[in-house]
Amino acid sequence: MHPRPSPIAASLYTLRDLNADVIVLHGPHGCCFRTGRLLENDGVRVVTTAMSENDFIFGASEKLEETLQEAEKLFHPKLVGVVGTCASMIIGEDMDEAVNNANISATVLTVESHGGLSEGDNTEGAIAVLEAAERKGVIPHEETERQSKMLKKATEIEKTRGMAQGKYIAPSYGDDKEEVAQILLDAFANGDKIVLVLNAKKETSYLFSDILKIPFQDIYPENHPTIIANLDTEIGLPRIRQHAHNIKTELDKNGIKVDLITGGLDEYPVTGIKAVECLEKNNFDIVVVAGVPHALPIEKLNCKSIAITDGPRLVEPLKNLGYTWVVTELDAHAKTLGTDKIVSSDFGIVLREKL
Numbered sequence: 001m002h003p004r005p006s007p008i009a010a011s012l013y014t015l016r017d018l019n020a021d022v023i024v025l026h027g028p029h030g031c032c033f034r035t036g037r038l039l040e041n042d043g044v045r046v047v048t049t050a051m052s053e054n055d056f057i058f059g060a061s062e063k064l065e066e067t068l069q070e071a072e073k074l075f076h077p078k079l080v081g082v083v084g085t086c087a088s089m090i091i092g093e094d095m096d097e098a099v100n101n102a103n104i105s106a107t108v109l110t111v112e113s114h115g116g117l118s119e120g121d122n123t124e125g126a127i128a129v130l131e132a133a134e135r136k137g138v139i140p141h142e143e144t145e146r147q148s149k150m151l152k153k154a155t156e157i158e159k160t161r162g163m164a165q166g167k168y169i170a171p172s173y174g175d176d177k178e179e180v181a182q183i184l185l186d187a188f189a190n191g192d193k194i195v196l197v198l199n200a201k202k203e204t205s206y207l208f209s210d211i212l213k214i215p216f217q218d219i220y221p222e223n224h225p226t227i228i229a230n231l232d233t234e235i236g237l238p239r240i241r242q243h244a245h246n247i248k249t250e251l252d253k254n255g256i257k258v259d260l261i262t263g264g265l266d267e268y269p270v271t272g273i274k275a276v277e278c279l280e281k282n283n284f285d286i287v288v289v290a291g292v293p294h295a296l297p298i299e300k301l302n303c304k305s306i307a308i309t310d311g312p313r314l315v316e317p318l319k320n321l322g323y324t325w326v327v328t329e330l331d332a333h334a335k336t337l338g339t340d341k342i343v344s345s346d347f348g349i350v351l352r353e354k355l
Contacts, residue, residue: 007125009035011083011113014129016044017202017237018138021077021106026064026095027051027085041338042203045075051087059091061098068102077106079138081129089114107136123151139237147237153269154295161294161321163313171312174326180306181350183325184286188220192285198229199272200291202240204310204332205231205265206339208290209247210348211308213254219355228260228278230271235264246340272296289323298322308347 008025012035015023022045025031029050036046047070049063064082071077082095095110102108109132113125127148134144158164187194194216200208209229217224233245244265251258260278262271272295279287279301286304289296293307294314299322307323309315310332318326327347335343 005122006032006115007122007128008032008083008085008113008115010122010125011081011111011129012036012039012046013202014126014237015081015083015109015111016042017239018079018081018109018129018133019238020044020079020081020109022047022071022075022079023081023083024049024064024067024071025083025085026060026088026093028087031085031087038334038337043338045071045077047071049088051085056087056091059093060088061093061101064093064095064098065102068099068104068108072104072106080104080106080108081132082108082110084110084112084114086114107138109133109136109138121155123155126151143237147266150266150269157269157292157295162317163311165317169313169316172315172328173312174309174315174328177327177347177350178354180325180327181347181354184288184306185351185354187286188216188223188225191223193226193283194223194286194288195226195228195279195282195284197272197275197279197287197289197296198227198231198291199262199268199275199289199293199296200230200265201268202265203243203336203339205243205247205291206336206341206343207310207329207332207345208308209251209342210345211288211290211351212251212256212258213342214348214351214355215254215256217255226260226282226284227256227258228262228275229258230262230265230268231258232261232264232267236266240265242340247342250342268292269295276300293323293326294318294321308345 009032016039025048029048039046049067051060099108111128111132113128130144130147133139231244231248262274276297284303288306290308298305304324307318307326310329315326329345
């Protein structure tokens, strides 16, 4: 019942992960305005054909051709994404024909995305980009299959364990960060066995990795936390692999050892399961899960747990799954776009202030 991410926005983010230089939104200038502006911080030029009322009736193929030609003159791109919107897709715009007529030198991926794809799942927009990239030889078929499987699994998790369960979920800002931070630090001081799990998604991993960077091993030398993370640097689209590499390198430089790598940053729908398989073999007192905690089957563990999420509407579902405490991080995407380093999280700041 409450608003969910759009397939169009998912298309934009996936083109960004393919390292597209320019994205052309074929629709009104206000469509996906916030996403387009944010992606500029990641070095992607996002422009629009600015369709208007007359275009909704007579079409806007010429506008798309002109926009592509202007984008080539301005930015000299190597890879361009053309993304449909509700307006252009409803009237049946032939974007491939317009791309051919524009005849620019860049590789152009045309993506027929709109807000009503399938059941409106945002992941459908990402899959549409992968399929377009495969058609143009940008990625192999095997990568399209792997990622499509992960994206469908992500949708399943949101519909069964997250905020897309079909009912209205009121936003909540979770438990008091000061109190939860003190509980965690007391557990360290008391010698409790603690594990920090990063099960994060894309660039938001720069924020959720912040808790891993805190030098607990120096402050509590007799009680090192175990660290589990989905930071495989060999899995995913180019930008995703780079994120994992950047974070892993920064942790290494700070003397932080990751004890178990569960997979890549785009494999968060299944890496939580792999983490629990490890956790079930050990008797931890507190498990801290940062990123996409609802993808980790916490109900299989018999211990206290802390979830760190960026979704105010995920607080209630996470509590229902069995997390003891839930803390929220706001604007994770906005804080991490354009960075290549771990950024401070609200919960991390509170922890450091108390150390």
